[in-house]
Amino acid sequence: MAEVVEVHKDWSGSFPSGKKITVVFVIGGPGSGKGTQCAKIVSHFGFTHLSAGDLLREEVKSDTEQGTMIKNLMHEGKLVPSEIIVRLLLKAMLASGNDKFLIDGFPRNEENREAYEKIIKIEPEFVLLIDCSREEMERRILHRNQGRDDDNMETIRRRFEVFQQSTLPVIQHYEKMGKLRRVDGDRQPDMVFEDVKAVFAQLNTQANQGSNVSRAQTNPFKRWFLDLFCSCFDVADRRN
Ligand SMILES: Nc1ncnc2c1ncn2[C@@H]1O[C@H](COP(=O)(O)OP(=O)(O)O)[C@@H](O)[C@H]1O
Numbered sequence: 450m451a452e453v454v455e456v457h458k459d460w461s462g463s464f465p466s467g468k469k470i471t472v473v474f475v476i477g478g479p480g481s482g483k484g485t486q487c488a489k490i491v492s493h494f495g496f497t498h499l500s501a502g503d504l505l506r507e508e509v510k511s512d513t514e515q516g517t518m519i520k521n522l523m524h525e526g527k528l529v530p531s532e533i534i535v536r537l538l539l540k541a542m543l544a545s546g547n548d549k550f551l552i553d554g555f556p557r558n559e560e561n562r563e564a565y566e567k568i569i570k571i572e573p574e575f576v577l578l579i580d581c582s583r584e585e586m587e588r589r590i591l592h593r594n595q596g597r598d599d600d601n602m603e604t605i606r607r608r609f610e611v612f613q614q615s616t617l618p619v620i621q622h623y624e625k626m627g628k629l630r631r632v633d634g635d636r637q638p639d640m641v642f643e644d645v646k647a648v649f650a651q652l653n654t655q656a657n658q659g660s661n662v663s664r665a666q667t668n669p670f671k672r673w674f675l676d677l678f679c680s681c682f683d684v685a686d687r688r689n
């Protein structure tokens with residue numbers, strides 16, 4: 450483990466201070482349609498999509514000891530150490546130059562979440578959960594045909610177990626925080642996206658409302674004008 454940290458020592462970095470970075474986590478069981486919905490979100494809302502699984506699969510291609518370790522864990526349907534995946538995410542975020550990130554398939558357990566909070570430290574705006582029945586997820590994975598080493602019955606079973614045992618506590622954590630947005634993923638992709646779109650539209654509305662308020666509050670002329678307007682027409686000032 451110490452070796453792993455050493456290898457990635459120079460990956461640390463940080464975002465420019467004062468820059469607002471938006472992060473949304475997309476979670477759901479294996480085959481629930483995370484990647485499919487993320488592609489749609491990217492084209493509608495301009496996020497950078499970072500799939501934790503894809504970052505790990507890229508890492509496997511590098512002919513290193515770490516690549517082999519990741520390959521074996523993925524083949525068994527087990528989770529890769531948090532430190533590795535969090536560093537890969539940070540590296541990809543910094544390299545993208547974007548300020549809006551969809552992090553797909555992460556965090557998968559409480560340890561992942563804590564490592565993210567310790568290293569990247571950007572609280573997600575919300576967590577999108579794609580809820581799908583196990584039978585449907587299984588059917589989709591077996592028809593996925595992407596040549597994935599882990600899309601076989603034995604590994605699929607193990608991935609479902611990991612989802613039940615390790616990811617559910619993460620879901621419960623965000624639910625308690627009021628950050629969970631659940632959509633029914635058992636329907637056709639476009640129907641699922643109708644609900645996903647509504648969730649992301651709220652994000653845009655909040656951002657616009659937030660920026661209007663702060664602009665009005667920091668511009669003395671606007672503030673004076675709004676105060677005058679409110680007093681002339683006896684309108685209660687509900688801006689704060
Ligand atoms: N709503 C859906 N209905 C039917 N098939 C779907 C749906 N969403 C995704 N798929 C298909 O199911 C498979 C798994 O979807 P994917 O997006 O790769 O899931 P995940 O990223 O959650 O593992 C893919 O072959 C995809 O084309």
Ligand SMILES: O=c1ccn([C@@H]2O[C@H](COP(=O)(O)OP(=O)(O)O)[C@@H](O)[C@H]2O)c(=O)[nH]1
Binds near residue numbers: 502505526557
């Ligand atoms: O944060 C992560 C994300 C993925 N994985 C590994 O990558 C595999 C595939 O994950 P992916 O999200 O690509 O696919 P899914 O299982 O959701 O279909 C998992 O079973 C894990 O072995 C991991 O260890 N940590």
